[in-house]
Amino acid sequence: MFNKSPVNIARSKKYGSNFYICHSLKLNRRVSLHSNLEYANFLDVELNPNIVKYLEQPLQVEVKGKDGDSYKTTFDMEVLFKNDTNELWEIKYSSDLNSGSNSSNRSIKQIEYQRKWCLENNITYKVRTENEIFKGPEHLNNMRFMYHCLCRAQSNLIQDNLKRIKNRIQIEKCITVEKLLNDDAVKLSVMPVIVYLFIHGYIVLDIYNQEICYASEVCYAEN
Numbered sequence: 001m002f003n004k005s006p007v008n009i010a011r012s013k014k015y016g017s018n019f020y021i022c023h024s025l026k027l028n029r030r031v032s033l034h035s036n037l038e039y040a041n042f043l044d045v046e047l048n049p050n051i052v053k054y055l056e057q058p059l060q061v062e063v064k065g066k067d068g069d070s071y072k073t074t075f076d077m078e079v080l081f082k083n084d085t086n087e088l089w090e091i092k093y094s095s096d097l098n099s100g101s102n103s104s105n106r107s108i109k110q111i112e113y114q115r116k117w118c119l120e121n122n123i124t125y126k127v128r129t130e131n132e133i134f135k136g137p138e139h140l141n142n143m144r145f146m147y148h149c150l151c152r153a154q155s156n157l158i159q160d161n162l163k164r165i166k167n168r169i170q171i172e173k174c175i176t177v178e179k180l181l182n183d184d185a186v187k188l189s190v191m192p193v194i195v196y197l198f199i200h201g202y203i204v205l206d207i208y209n210q211e212i213c214y215a216s217e218v219c220y221a222e223n
Helices: 034-046 104-122 139-152 159-173 177-183 187-199
Strands: 019-023 030-031 051-056 060-064 068-073 078-081 088-090 125-127 174-176 217-220
Touching: 019 034, 019 051, 030 034, 030 051, 034 051, 034 078, 034 088, 034 139, 088 104, 088 159, 104 125, 125 217, 139 187, 159 174, 159 177, 159 187, 159 217, 174 177
Parallel strands: 088 125
Antiparallel strands: 019 030, 051 078, 060 068, 078 088, 174 217
């Protein structure tokens, strides 16, 4: 169902600096994000190996409301998973859905229209709030670090060093980041490989409650 390009959404004056232009590793192009929460969702999607493709601001539809009038609404993201599941998402703070304010009422109506359209067109629809995106106090900072770690990695750096570092962690069972850095001959490869191993489920690392640092403990995931 993917369109070739995002719907052109003007930058809102309400949000000021809450506007991001980021390079997507998955899409190999720049993406525009219109809130802090959309940016956090972008990082979560980029670091999720089960999502193979996505499009921000993917689709604008017209839905007839209960009053008989037609309303236009634009989804925040479309995602495609490895199992070929296709979903449309709306990204909202939970406070926008239950405060009783005019803004909250508009958000609730928007979600009602989007859910109606998806139901009629047999497409899975989800509303993602900070409760689904953030899993701990340090999650956002660590997602940002991991993403930029992958962005800075040179071509083939991860694949050329993956087996050696993965085997070392498997033998040790648990080892600190500092120990891996001190012992490995290709120090520049250590953090990108750790990130790769983590997002693919090969290792366990607490990215939710603690900032990734030299003292962080990396443990092999026994499957």
